[in-house]
Amino acid sequence: MTKSAFQNAMAQLEKAADILKLDTKSRARLSEPIRVVKVAIPVTMDNGQVKEFSGFRSQYNNARGPFKGGIRYHANVTEDEVKALSFWMTMKCAAVGLPLGGGKGGVIVNPKELSVGELERLSRGYIQKMYQYIGPDKDVPAPDVYTTPQIMGWMLDEYEKLVGHHAPGTITGKPLSLGGSAGRGFSTAQGGVYVLEEALKKLGKKPSATTVAIQGFGNAGSHAARILAELGCKIMAISDSKGAIKSNIPLDIKALEAHKEKTGSVVGFVATEEINNAELLEAEVDVLVPAALENQITESNAASIKAKIVAELANGPTTPEADEILFKHNVLLIPDILTNAGGVTVSYFEQVQNAANYYWTEEEVLTKLEKIMVTAFTAIWKVKEKHQIDMRTAAFVVAVDKVAQAMKDRGWV
Numbered sequence: 001m002t003k004s005a006f007q008n009a010m011a012q013l014e015k016a017a018d019i020l021k022l023d024t025k026s027r028a029r030l031s032e033p034i035r036v037v038k039v040a041i042p043v044t045m046d047n048g049q050v051k052e053f054s055g056f057r058s059q060y061n062n063a064r065g066p067f068k069g070g071i072r073y074h075a076n077v078t079e080d081e082v083k084a085l086s087f088w089m090t091m092k093c094a095a096v097g098l099p100l101g102g103g104k105g106g107v108i109v110n111p112k113e114l115s116v117g118e119l120e121r122l123s124r125g126y127i128q129k130m131y132q133y134i135g136p137d138k139d140v141p142a143p144d145v146y147t148t149p150q151i152m153g154w155m156l157d158e159y160e161k162l163v164g165h166h167a168p169g170t171i172t173g174k175p176l177s178l179g180g181s182a183g184r185g186f187s188t189a190q191g192g193v194y195v196l197e198e199a200l201k202k203l204g205k206k207p208s209a210t211t212v213a214i215q216g217f218g219n220a221g222s223h224a225a226r227i228l229a230e231l232g233c234k235i236m237a238i239s240d241s242k243g244a245i246k247s248n249i250p251l252d253i254k255a256l257e258a259h260k261e262k263t264g265s266v267v268g269f270v271a272t273e274e275i276n277n278a279e280l281l282e283a284e285v286d287v288l289v290p291a292a293l294e295n296q297i298t299e300s301n302a303a304s305i306k307a308k309i310v311a312e313l314a315n316g317p318t319t320p321e322a323d324e325i326l327f328k329h330n331v332l333l334i335p336d337i338l339t340n341a342g343g344v345t346v347s348y349f350e351q352v353q354n355a356a357n358y359y360w361t362e363e364e365v366l367t368k369l370e371k372i373m374v375t376a377f378t379a380i381w382k383v384k385e386k387h388q389i390d391m392r393t394a395a396f397v398v399a400v401d402k403v404a405q406a407m408k409d410r411g412w413v
């Protein structure tokens with residue numbers, strides 16, 4: 001039977017906890033969220049009828065700082081998934097050393113079916129039901145799948161109306177006009193590229209001699225393609241929800257962006273051959289970057305992956321069974337909680353700038369981001385070498401250790 005996202009998360013926790021010889025009380029505390037808030041959100045639809053939507057906020061752990069994590073709008077949102085994502089946020093923030101805990105929110109909705117007005121009323125409604133539970137020192141939401149800076153703008157406005165004062169640090173991923181941070185838009189991809197550069201150095205490979213395949217050409221994937229191409233990497237294959245393409249010569253990413261803008265897909269780009277999703281994942285390249293969906297590398301295709309490095313920009317693209325196969329086949333997997341932590345890191349910078357009411361240039365943001373990503377990579381690499389384990393387990397060992405220490409220092413365990 002397929003395991004749920006939260007069951008997978010708990011298996012990862014157990015593996016790291018065993019290596020750390022973590023005490024029973026700390027394991028128990030880390031095996032459930034501190035609080036899960038469930039709300040019903042009534043929304044007046046454009047036709048005048050009231051429709052009720054279910055919303056969640058899982059506040060997993062705040063030993064190291066306020067809960068932090070995005071809000072997802074998707075028809076498949078479940079309490080189990082939100083709990084798992086909030087656990088991973090706790091681990092992600094700790095893995096890269098941010099003074100934050102982990103949380104995650106979600107609403108069961110297909111936002112593509114809502115008008116702009118309905119989407120705004122739903123987003124304001126979510127905050128009306130949740131505002132007592134969030135705030136700069138309590139819990140700080142951000143965008144996730146199908147939530148945007150505009151939605152964060154409405155949510156912040158609703159929160160500030162309810163509490164009666166400005167509080168921009170309550171929500172990150174805001175538009176720049178409301179206190180968003182320079183660089184936030186491409187920070188996930190940029191952070192991933194910083195750690196990938198470190199991994200290439202470990203394997204003695206130069207970016208200019210590195211070929212890459214990328215699954216997904218959205219926020220994470222398209223910025224990653226652009227930044228990697230600027231570094232000299234050769235992007236040979238790319239996909240989106242409509243299909244996948246490969247080329248014998250490196251893809252011109254700027255021209256590909258223009259093609260996607262015009263036609264709505266990467267498919268049909270000049271001098272490329274159309275391939276399927278399986279062929280993209282199994283392409284003959286040095287680096288594979290999953291930047292779209294969950295559960296893409298599984299026990300059925302892991303042994304066919306040709307890349308020497310898998311850099312997980314997406315959350316959860318690899319199943320635990322596939323992890324073991326990749327490790328056996330000597331594929332270096334840089335896990336999601338490290339690779340895509342650039343997004344939450346710049347969200348943290350956004351909060352710091354909001355608290356100081358003083359804003360940094362993009363250059364300052366990127367210099368600070370690089371330092372955090374490289375330091376985290378180095379620490380996790382050391383643990384991987386010490387215990388001869390895969391990088392995901394090493395990242396969890398680093399993260400669980402930090403959260404456990406904070407819980408101990410607070411006297412929780």
Ligand code: NAD
Pocket residue numbers: 145146188215216217218219220221239240241242277291292293294313314315316340343
């Ligand atoms: P997005 O919606 O901007 O892009 C998703 C991309 O995936 C699109 O190009 C879409 O066409 C493509 N896609 C959808 N179905 C596909 C399929 N079957 N085959 C190939 N491609 C397909 O989303 P995003 O923000 O880029 O997020 C992508 C992943 O990165 C998610 O797992 C997300 O959780 C993770 N992530 C994103 C951020 C961020 O800041 N954007 C931060 C952390 C993690």
